[in-house]
Amino acid sequence: MQAQRLMNSSRSTVGYLENGRVMSSSRSTIGYIDDGRVMNSSRSTIGYFDGEQIKNSSRSTIGYFDDGRVMNSSRATIGYIEDGRVLNSSRATLGYFEGVRRIEAALFFFFFLRTRTAFE
Numbered sequence: 001m002q003a004q005r006l007m008n009s010s011r012s013t014v015g016y017l018e019n020g021r022v023m024s025s026s027r028s029t030i031g032y033i034d035d036g037r038v039m040n041s042s043r044s045t046i047g048y049f050d051g052e053q054i055k056n057s058s059r060s061t062i063g064y065f066d067d068g069r070v071m072n073s074s075r076a077t078i079g080y081i082e083d084g085r086v087l088n089s090s091r092a093t094l095g096y097f098e099g100v101r102r103i104e105a106a107l108f109f110f111f112f113l114r115t116r117t118a119f120e
Contacts, residue, residue, distance in 0.1 A: 004099040006086075006108055015108065016112050022108060038107050049107050065106045081106050 006015045015030070016023040022031035032039040033047070038047040047062070048055040053077040054063035054070075063078075064071040070079040079094070080087040081102050086095040086109050 005097070006100065006105065007096040007098075009093050009095055011096060014095065015106060017104055033104055033107055047107075054107075065103065068102070070106055070109070077104060079109070081109070 004017045004079060006017070007012050008014050008088065013025045015025060016027060017033065018031050020034050021029050022033060024030050032040055032043060036049045037045050039045050045057050048059060050059075050066070050115050051062050052066050053061045054065060056062050060066050064073075064075060065081075068080055068082045069077050070081060072078050077089050080090055080091065081097075084096055084098055085093050086097065086105065088094055095109070097108075099106070
């Protein structure tokens, strides 16, 4: 099985997903993904993945994931997840993932990396 890792556009590892834990490149736990719930390192729920909807901790819809597209709450496309790559709305590659399901990669990038500087 491939490593469950997420990489920036230079293919440097920026994080891992392992047994429901979301980890930084140094493998310190920065959050959890469990049965559609996204939690921070303290296990406080920061969001949900409910079917195609991405919701915040109050269960308000903040985005959508549909057929590889990641959209904001207005359904404007803000990125794509396809063929092991994470792309912005212009289809420029922001990063890569391997050994991770697309839904988990979408959650990771939407909730964790969009608030971090891993791709800047």
